[in-house]
Amino acid sequence: MSADGVTLAPPPGARPDWTIDQGWEHYAQAEHDVWITLYERQVKLLEGRACDPFLRGLDSLDLHRTGIPDFARINEELMRLTGWTVVAVPGLVPDEVFFDHLANRRFPAGQFIRKPEQLDYLQEPDIFHDVFGHVPMLTDPTFADYMQAYGKGGQRAMSLGRLHNLARLYWYTVEFGLMESPQGLRIYGAGIVSSYAESVFALDDPSPNRIGFDLERVMRTPYRIDDFQQVYFVVPALQTLLDVTTHTDFAPLYDRLATAADIPIAAIEPSDRVFTRGTQAYADAGGRTAA
Template sequence: MESQFTHVHESPPPGAAPDWTCPQDWDAFTADEHAMWDRLFVRQSAMLPGRASEAFLRGIDVLRLEKPGIPDYRDLNARLMAATGWRVVAVPGLVPDATFFDHLANRRFPAGNFIRTPQQLDYLQEPDVFHDVFGHVPMLADPVFADYMQAYGEGGLRSLKFDALKQLARLYWYTVEFGLIREGGGLRIYGAGIVSSYAESVFALESDSPNRIGFDLARVMRTDYRIDDFQQNYFVIDGLDQLLDVTVNTDFAPLYAANAALPPIPVADILPGDEVITRGTQDYALGKV
C-alpha cells in the first residue's frame, strides 16, 4: 500500500514554533473542510451510543463538540481547561517523539491542523483534526484519563533514556488509540483510533475475528500491532483508574529491561497466562493474506 503520509516534516516548517505548534487559523478553513468535519461527526456520533465509553460520551457533551464545523480552539480550550486543565494545540503534522511527550507532560494535546479529503473518508494513515479532536479530546475531559495522559507523557520523556520507545508506543497504541473498557455489563470503546473510525467501531466490538484480552501492562508493552488495518488484538481495561494506577505506581526501568530481554509477542498470539475474553477466529486478517 502506498504511504499517504503527507504532513511529515524533518523540522518545524515555516509558521511553526520550535515546539512545532502553529496558529490554528480557524478562519482559513474552507466551507468544504467544515462540511467534511460535519459529515464525519454526524456519522460517528450517531453510532457511538451503546458502543463508546461513558467518559467519551460525557466529553462530547462537556466540550460541545456537536456544534457545526471544525472546533475553534479558542472556544474548545476554554471548556477543556475548565474541565481538566488540558488544552489543544495545533501542529502541522506528525511531531518528533520527544516533542510529543513534552506536550502531553504539560497537558497540551497536539492536533494535526488539516482534515482528510472525501477520498480519505474511511481510511487515513496519518492523524488529522477529526481523529485528533473528535477521537482524543473528549477523553481528556475526564479527570482520571487526563491524569493518565499526563503521566504517559512524563513517562515517555523518561523512556528516551532507556531506549524503550517501542515499548511505550505499544502501550499508547493499545490503550489511547485502540483500547476497550468493561462497562455497562459489556465492552465499550475509549480508544481514539476506534471511535473516529466508522468501520472499526463495529469491528472492535462485534466481529468474531479479533482477540479481546484482559489488560496486562508488561504483556501489552511486548505486543506488536497493526498500523495498516483493523487490529487483531484488543486489550480490555476494567476501568480508567486501572490505567492511571499502573502508570504512576510502576517502576518502568526494570520493566523495560525485563521486556527487552524477551522477544516481542507477535500480533494475534494468545499466551498461557492471558485473560482471554474473546478468542478470535482471525478470519478477517487471514482473508487478507
C-alpha cells in the same frame, strides 16, 4: 527525532515547540461539511458502543456546532475541566516534542481535515481523528492524568532506549483501547471511536482477540498500523491505566523487556484473560489488501 538521533527542526512557520496557529477562520465550507458528515454518522453509531466518559466529553465540548471546532473555544471548557489545552501542529511531531506537550497537559492536534473521498480511511491522523477521537477523553480527570503521566514516561523511555515498548502501551490504550462496563465492552481508544468501520469491527467482529489488559503483556505485543487490529486489550476501568503508570517502577520492567521476546500479535498466552478468542479470519484473508 530522525533515525540517527538528530533532533529535527520545526518546519517553516512553526514555533520552536512545533505549534502553529489553527487558522480556524481559513477553513472552507466544504471542510466544515466534511466534519459535520463525519461527526453526525459517528455520534449515531457510538451510542451504546463508546464508554460513558467519551460520550460525556462530547457533550461537554459541544464539538458539533457549525463544523470544525475552534480550538480557542473548546480550550476554555477543557482547561476548566482538567487543565488541558489543544495546540495545533503541522502534522506528526518528533517524539520528544510530543512527550513534552503531553507532560505539560497540551494535546498536539493536526489542523487539516480529510477530503470527502477519504471519509472511511486516512493513514495520517487529521483533525477529526485528533479532536473528535482524542479530546473528549481529556475531559475525564483520571484519563487526563494518565495522559500526562504517559508523556513523562515517554521522556524517560527515550533516555532508556525502550520507546518502542512504551509506544505499544499508547497504541493499545489511547488509540485502540476497550473498557469493561456493566453493559459489556465499550470503546475509549481514539483510533476506534473516530473510525466508522473499526467502531463496529472492534466490538462485533469475530476475527480479533480481546484480552484483559496487562502492562507487560501489552508492551511485548506488536501492533498493526495500517489495518484493523488483530488484538484489543480491555481495561476494567480508566483508573487501571493511571495506576500502572504512576505506581510501576518502569526501570526493572524495561530490564525484563530487553531480554523478553515479543509475543506474536495473534497469540493467546496461557495467562491471558480472554474475552474473545478471535478467529483471525480478517487478517488471514489479507485484510484491506484483499478488498
